[in-house]
Amino acid sequence: MRIGELARRTGITERALRYYEEQGLLRPERRPSGYRVYGDADVAAVRRIRILLAAGLSTAQITQVLPCMLDDDGLLAPLCPELVSALVEHRAKIDEAIDELAATRANLDVIISAEARPT
DNA sequence: ATTCTAACA
DNA sequence: TGTTAGTA
Incomplete structure (x- = not known):
């Protein structure tokens, strides 16, 4: 899916989605046109990011923290x-x-x- | 119609 | 983050 659909499915603005990529939180593929291509997994990824941001973590911290977090369908647990x-x-x-x-x-x-x- | 980058009355 | 300009 492209950025517009991910934005609709997550309720996050396209602007924020592009910002997350700049911060290394998302690594969407690129079509030859330059358009970003996201997978279904990115929908869950964005939700995880939102939870961590809501907990007051910086984008830099989230990048390091995500790899050691267990996602039990929406419930994030530190490993x-x-x-x-x-x-x-x-x-x-x-x-x-x-x-x-x-x-x-x-x-x-x-x-x-x-x-x-x-x- | 959508997306992209870059930039800021 | 919003928004807008100029493209592809």
Whole structure:
């Protein structure tokens, strides 16, 4: 199938699909015309990519992580133990980000509650 | 009608 | 990422 059909079947824009290829996440074949040709397996591949992106992984990390992931019809499970620890570390990063945002929100609250009263 | 690359009021 | 221009 060409990019248009893959886009329809995955709900991902053609733009994003081409971007995934640039990042090495997909390696579609090329017709002599230059058109990309994807296989049925790519539909599942895109879903896996979306799951990993939604988990906050960068495209570079996804490229390395995908090879040691088990895809039990939609449910991704980390195989390599190194990957598990890497994901746990990623989770810690998220916790840090949450803390920083909470601090930022607290600073904003101080400003909001200090609203000037009419004189 | 579709897809491709490259580029950005 | 959207979008658009100019092609094949």
